[in-house]
Amino acid sequence: MIDKTKTIGATKNFDSAKINELISTGLINNVANLERAIFSLEYLGQLQKEGLDFIFKGGSAIQVILQDKWARLSVDADICSNVSEKELIEIMSNIYQKFGKTAFSFKFRDRTIAGSIPFYLFILEAPSIAVIGETRSCLLDVMGIKPNYATTQVALKTPFFDSDLTITTPTIGALLGDKLSTIGPNTMGRHLVDSRNGLEYAKHFYDIKTLQEADFNFKDCCLAFHEAIDLQSKIRSKNLSVQECCEDLFFTCKVASLPQNISEQLIAKLSEQPRMRARSEFRILRDGLARFRPFLVRGLTYSWDDLRYCAALTALLTKMAQIDLSEKKIKAILKANMPSKKEEIQSVAAKVAAVPEQERWFIQLSELVNFPRILQTWHGYFFLEPAT
Template identity: 30%
Template sequence: MISDKTLHLDWINSVSRKNRNTDKILIEKVIRALLLLEGLTESGLDFIFKGGTALMLLQGLIKRLSIDIDILVTDKIDPEPYFKKFIKNKNFIRFEFQDREKNSSIEKAHYKFFYKPVYNTAQTEEQVLLDILFEESQYKKIESINIDSSFVQQDGPALKINVPSFEDMLGDKLTAFAPNTSGIPYEKNGHSKAMEIIKQLYDIGNLFDVAKDLKTVRDTFSNFALTELAYRKLKQKPGVILNDIFETSLCISTRGAEGNGDFAALQDGISRVRAFIFSESYQIEKAIIHAAKAAYLSKLVETKNNKIERFENAMQIADWDIQQPFYTRLNKLKKSNPQAFFYWYKTYKLVKGI
């Protein structure tokens, strides 16, 4: 269980110092999100923990800071009695239901949990978000992991939580990185969502590196794709989502010269997401690598190919060249970004059936 010492200013300052002077406000938000997760677990609510914060725990190290809690609940229940069981014990002041405009038939509930920050900010109160999705689980494999992180101290054994496997998360994330169909849109209610799109891309790029079972990725993608299309009342097949992923990835990789996407928005998202990328300096060149991986995955899923080939070194690509009618502009990556070129060449081969 997370120790009360975790909410001391000395601890937050020490975590910041050890981690490239990371924003202390964000550090506290991560801690508060994990305390909220503990509370939900102790309350007896039956759920699966999903999303960016779940990935952060499953990886066992923090690559991207995630400060929201996303859960899946099979039964449509009133969750508020569960909240009342832990809100004080987990040092929250109150919770509020967020009444949002519905753009689809997706059954969701959104809550804010308020707390008085330990680290002094301009606000007397801060909050973390809880998003609840009410639907049957479409994940193929569920794993039990500890609610633990280098951002918290434990007092006794860590509590356990159920999360989807790496491959399940990757299949789910692919449907979210499709801004023109099933994914996070470029804009919602007049506000840019480009940073959220790039968060999905970043997660896809990292999940790609650890995924082994491509069949699970494909099956989970198909399940979520069909559900998302039905929610949006779109009479299309999952292939339209795969094409959206491909076109968006191509737009990023050619810096807007090819593909169907809003490169200016995507570039802004890459710039703004840097505050949340914990393990590295995230630049357009790294985003292009992640986009190449996403494009490759889209064609692996589409062609039902179960073999993932991975970049090792630049010698692999020495004699490779992309030919027309595919996008020969991508050949420029051969010198400037060999890893990205590797995955685009593999994508090209899948498209050509070579």
């Protein structure tokens, strides 16, 4: 068991009775994931206490920044810091020593990144809180440069973790822009090779929808999105353009918006190369979604049709980040009422029907009229125009 006298988080965070209470009330449905999430946040506090200057981003940061709007567990920590590998190892060793070498052991993960920006990737381990004899592991990803994101100070607290610390995160808008840059398997995003990657994409789509529902500054979002593309160019030693990154993202969003029951029929419309890509991505995303459900909290659900909407929203937000729109117009589009009456839905569908079929290959209008918010969101994407 972890030494509670050394933790920065409140001692109740590490009480097995508290863990069991969170599970029994249905707030969280997976003990292992809950404990991994707790240890991940505790470790961030330990890093800060040891003097590391960093920006906390990714899914775990969303838990902290959204507070009561929290929707899923994140079990890994993603930070950015202008720290050398030697300095980081020294800090991590100090934490391990502090806990008497019984918690927060660490080892490098194998991942080759050949670009000019250093990455330090670790697996952390600590003894289970609620299950004697078991060990929990979580991941720590450190990008060795601090991006030029708008930031804010937030309390290091969630519904399952309490502490007195404040921590630096991107603003909600900047976090949204950073999240948009995670989609695009052939350019700026993670590759879609297997269900593990599909799980990550399911998380990213869900996070984008959750962040968009909060009050955010779209300028922060746009600046972070473009900054992230510049960083990914350096990380991958490629000269990635905004246009190619967005087109890559749009294709994956269209695949993720396919209806399950007629996906093959729609994919068959494509020429050979995009058809092969669409089939592979559809399978991986579907498998990844199935793996995502244990991370949901408060009895929330996330179906394929929910993912379809999240993907449509991701495409719309990304297209907005490409062009010059006022904050007022963006908010008006995002907060517009969804069509509810039959004639309203048919009117939107008629406009989408006018879009060239090669652009809307993933849409079967007779099916999509049953999902007005997906239809409306793709309509917004197709008819979005720059400010004049």
